[in-house]
Amino acid sequence: MNEKNVGYLKDQLKYTGFGEGLENVLVENIQKGNLEFKLDHEAKYGTDTVLTSLNFKKSEQSDMYFFNSYNMKIQKEGQPEELSQTFYINRDNNITAKEAYNLMEGRAVNKDLKNKEGEVYNAWIKIDFKVADDEKGNFKLNHYHQNYGYDLEASLSKHPIKELETPKYKEDLINSLKKGNLQSVTFVIAGEERKQFVEANPHFKTVNVYDSSMQRINDQKKKQSESKAQGKDVKQNQDADAESGPGPQKNTKKKKQGNSI
Known part of the structure; x- marks a missing residue:
């Protein structure tokens, strides 16, 4: 067993936010010599149950193993549906477990990332739940580059x-x-x-x-504005009816029909 490789994988688990509780089962799987294996991790954020499957694969050229990705599922209390997303492990662009959870909750995360040329740039990342990114059912990750202008x-x-x-x-x-x-x-x-x-x-x-x-x-203010606007329309219609007087019955019916549309 490659001790240096094991130590590196332990650090990856720790700094990606999965703690030290998986170290023993990690070593056991590596000792078995399987080409691929998964480790299961469970956490709670409030009332949400977060189930994560961590994927490891052995190199075809050496005895080294690599932590390639993890699939996270969120189970909301009282809801049957599970939200799922796979996050890929890169040396410089890792998304931690808590950041992944926040992304899956619909919030944005700010990261220093590296492009293919190794240049560092800053960006906000947010999941677009309206767009499927690949055949595995993952959602697209939108990047708001530092030049986007968000302060x-x-x-x-x-x-x-x-x-x-x-x-x-x-x-x-x-x-x-x-x-x-x-x-x-x-x-x-x-x-x-x-x-x-x-x-x-x-x-x-x-x-x-x-x-x-x-x-x-923001939503409350919008609803209040819409409610005020509707109230104003009703008052204007009432004032219009009052100004027109009793009038013929036929015209009155037309106005009532017009107000109900």
């Missing part, structure tokens, strides 16, 4: 977030959002502190804001 700090500064006033808290907040986390923050509105949540939204160059009940603030 997370500037987007946060548009909101009255208390943590932005303290450099250390501000740095922690930005780092957490870059990892794809949904982060709790304190909004100060009219002198009153409110616990809310924020997440990065590179596509629209903003941040999504949720209240303490995890209802998106």
Whole structure:
């Protein structure tokens, strides 16, 4: 058994976010000499059960094994469907287990990546659940390059977030959002502190804001605007009926029909 190779694989498991609990079963599989094998990992994020299958393969030219990819499935409490995605292991472009979970939750992750020429660039990654990327059923990963122009700090500064006033808290907040986390923050509105949540939204160059009940603030405002608009239309129609007077019965019916369409 190639001890150096085993040590490298153990480090890969640890720094990709799968901890040290799989080390013994990793060694056992390598000692068997199988050409390929899988390791199963289970974790909980809140009420979500995350099942991950890690794929290993032996080199055709040597006794070395490689950690090639992992398939992650998320089981939501009370929901029969499982969301699944395969993430591939590259030396410089690894996505950690927690980052993978955040991506599968629909959030964006910021990474320093390397292109084929070995040049480092920064990008936000987000899964496009509307587009299948390959025959295995994986979804497409959208990349928002640094030249796309998303400024997370500037987007946060548009909101009255208390943590932005303290450099250390501000740095922690930005780092957490870059990892794809949904982060709790304190909004100060009219002198009153409110616990809310924020997440990065590179596509629209903003941040999504949720209240303490995890209802998106943007959606609430939209619904309120639509409700006000509908109320205004109803009032205008009522005023129009009042101004027209009783009129012939035939005309009144036409107006009622027009209001109901």
